[in-house]
Amino acid sequence: MDWSFAIAEAQARIAPHIRRTPVILADLPGLPEMELKLEHLQHTGSFKPRGAFNTLLSRPVPAAGVVAASGGNHGAALGHAARALGYPARIFVPELAGPAKIALIRATGADLTVVPGVYDNALAAARAHEAETGALQVHAFDAPATVVGQGTLFAEWEDQGLSADTVLIAVGGGGLIGGAAAWLGTRRRIIAVEPANAPTLNRALAEGPETEVAVSGVAANALGARKIGRIGYDLCREANVTSVLVADQDITAAQALLWRALRQWVEPGGATALAALNSGVYRPEPGERIAVLVCGANPAPDPLAETQD
The missing domain is CATH 3.40.50.1100 (Rossmann fold)
Structure with missing residues (x-):
């Protein structure tokens, strides 16, 4: 590449x-x-909005919208980008994201689920949602x-x-x-x-x-x-x-x-x-x-x- x-x-x-x-x-x-x-x-x-916007502007987004796991900042960025571009967003975060970042994600209008455990637990939940709905998975880093x-x-x-x-x-x-x-x-x-x-x-x-x-x-x-x-x-x-x-x-x-x-x-x-x-x-x-x-x-x-x- x-x-x-x-x-x-x-x-x-x-x-x-x-x-x-x-x-x-x-x-x-x-x-x-x-x-x-x-x-x-x-x-x-x-x-994080840089990667979120680049992903949504360079790939087709299905009717199911986008999904991601996040420690907090990626979820807020993806929620912001999805709202700006008119797509539904589902974000999964671990409990350790903390109330401030959870509130920030909610303020973007994204559908938020708080998952017990750590980031890997949130990622597993996001992948399950992707498999069930066909939403576009937007990985936080990889x-x-x-x-x-x-x-x-x-x-x-x-x-x-x-x-x-x-x-x-x-x-x-x-x-x-x-x-x-x-x-x-x-x-x-x-x-x-x-x-x-x-x-x-x-x-x-x-x-x-x-x-x-x-x-x-x-x-x-x-x-x-x-x-x-x-x-x-x-x-x-x-x-x-x-x-x-x-x-x-x-x-x-x-x-x-x-x-x-x-x-x-x-x-x-x-x-x-x-x-x-x-x-x-x-x-x-x-x-x-x-x-x-x-x-x-x-x-x-x-x-x-x-x-x-």
Whole structure:
């Protein structure tokens, strides 16, 4: 597959439906100057609408509509995209998605089912619904159209003048890091950052793509896939992606830093890439130009939940 060509096509395809999110130069206390792409300002508060819109605009959608399993952000994005394009959507989420993300999905008008257990349990339910109804399954991370859609983020970032030598990106199931690897290849160094309590890609790179891990911790409802997607895994191998792990306390410290220094309130998954720098897990070389993706803005609990009806 010519990933670069597919991503360029997708970028034009989805442009009317997504926000071109801002990039800023940030001088954070104790850290070198870095580029931050504020993708948490995307529709529904994450990068996920890129893959959702690309899928729905590049494939025929049956009368039964679309179905997906999600830890939260993918479900909200697919619900938003389906509503914008006039399709019914059925979303299955595990209980650990949490009330804020569950409320966000419901607000899109999608038909939502909360499933006991973890993401894999929600995926099994979504596949059963697909088999029963013929709905189009939109995988959260391990599908070409999803990975291509997420890759548009990095094409857009380069259009905006990305100058970094190294880009730090949080990893869950592998759709986002796969999109980064598909577009950037080895032209820039890619650092994959995961919670130590959800080391999905890290373990797979060490032990093989079928490796499954237990997931827990503060970012589990965003970065909690038990097994990495095979597409993302293969692309990371080809792009020589480097994997690092951060502790939960490092993630929450990065959350606090983004709020205190920049007044950007993000979910733990959205702060995970920055945590690698802020904690010293990743130390740039002298003169190394750094960029960090801030990818999600749906914390639990919702800070304004008590003021809403």
